[in-house]
Amino acid sequence: MTSTKVELAHRASANAAALYRGRAWWVDRVAQGVVFLGGLSAIVFILSIFIFVAKEGLGFMVADLNIKEFLTSPEWRPTEDSPTYGILALMAGTASVTGLAMLIAVPFSLGAAIYIGEFATGKTREVLKVLVELLAAIPSVVWGFIGLSIMNPLIMELFDVPVGLNVLNAGVILGLMAAPIMTTIAEDALKAVPDSYREAAEALGATRWQVIFKVVLPSAKKGLVAAILLGVGRGFGETMAVLMATGHAINLPTSPFDSVCAMTATIAAELGETAQGSPHYQVLFAIGISLFLITFVINMAADVFVRGGLRMRSKKA
């Protein structure tokens, strides 16, 4: 919060009042300390997530981790006598499902954001916004169940394939899940473009579509990229829906009808069956650390774009 003149004056007088340290002064100090600790807690939590997950996976990473095998081998056989821990197939599973989900979610969410933000008015707009918000609230385990019980037979019938739990199923489910969130963020980005831009373009005789395409979208570009990045992060980290809808089979997918296995889902499916401290248990935590680091980078990148967008707004508004 920027300091106003009154605020500065208040601080000065507070300093003067500090000579008389009554009860109110002490309460104020203590309260400031407490809320400061509350603020710090966010940093403490994110650091401890990294530390605790790394700690459980550390033994494996130090002793048994063969980086080359880990990253490039498609052989994920953690339970055999001579186990191999290659996560290439898991990464391919995550990438294929997230990729397909984004193919669906990006055009639809940007289209919906433009419609809600630039075309819809009054009641229609409010209703659409509320609907999108409600869609975003459906729990992921319910989406997984929908993939399992509604999409699965549908895909088997439509495409005449033996199994409907595959990249296509999970991709569509994940696309439907990510789209509402991306729509909301993208619409915020459009709203951040000052109305004066639109008015200037309209005064020059531009149609609504020309205003949107030539003025609004270019100005909101960074916020829109951030929306897409956050959608990718969401898809990447989704666990239950992907576990239930992909068919959960180790595979390097060659078609949308192949069953795959995602990194997140592997942890969820296998952690319960492993003995604490065993290599298999530790390698699952190692995957967790990889997931943490990847989403960390995605979120940071999105934040850079959002901040870039905000700076534009405050400079030009």
Place this chain on the structure above:
Amino acid sequence: MSSFQTTDLNQSNRRKESLVRILLGMVTLTLIIPVGIILVTLIAKSEGTFSWAFFSEFPRNSMTEGGIFPALVGTLWLVAVALLASVPFGVAAAIYLSEYAEDTALTRAINLAIINLAGVPSIVHALFGVGAFVLFFEFGTSILAASLTMAVMTLPVVIVATRESLQAVPQPFREACWNMGATRWQTIWRIVLPNSISGILTGVILEVSRTVGETAPIMFTGAALFLPFLPTSVYDQTMAMSLHLYVISTQVPDVPEGLPYGVALTLIAIVMILNSVSIGFRTYLRGKKKW
């Protein structure tokens, strides 16, 4: 408008525009309609499942019959403990960010931490819960461990909602109070918080809705597949609605078709009601505000 002549160019532009409008409207609807169809399917397929017994009985016959009572109670436990843990932290953090923090490197770090807490995959939060609460603090697999895991995960929801509603209180309110000689905390406690309490409440309702639906973070930290009794303390394990849906739709053979549909619909209904209440509350407040 009648004094202007419509040119050909003008007309073609207008046609193009209405085409675009229709197209984008259809795009928006394709996001919403599938979910409508899904809801109708869920309702149709769960027909006959709902009865008083469905909500009041324990599952029977290896979860192929009976109700969801212990899962409902367990979810209540998990939500209540998670709220107790996260709301104080979240509100304190929001007060700090809104009322005290200057634009420093530390503030930026806190904001980045919040963004990342919200963005870390739920399964990584689960791993954290196992490493920290179950093993390190030795809570074991318990309601306490599961709720704390979810509290950390949903902390950003409370922080963001609270910060927004604190910042919506006009600056002159604070300045007027300071001019009366009040300390910063007196201003926050007597003026800022009372004027934003309802906004904070909508955030808390949203957090409840998130917590109800989460599955991955509780799978290994405190939720059980099946328990023949209700939890009596935070050190017990419990069943939960979200995990119950996963279990009966993937792990248990010979479940009658209507049962998982019924559980899924109940879960969606709870979440939708909570979110609608939160949205309705927000709209009502926006209408009521006089500044």
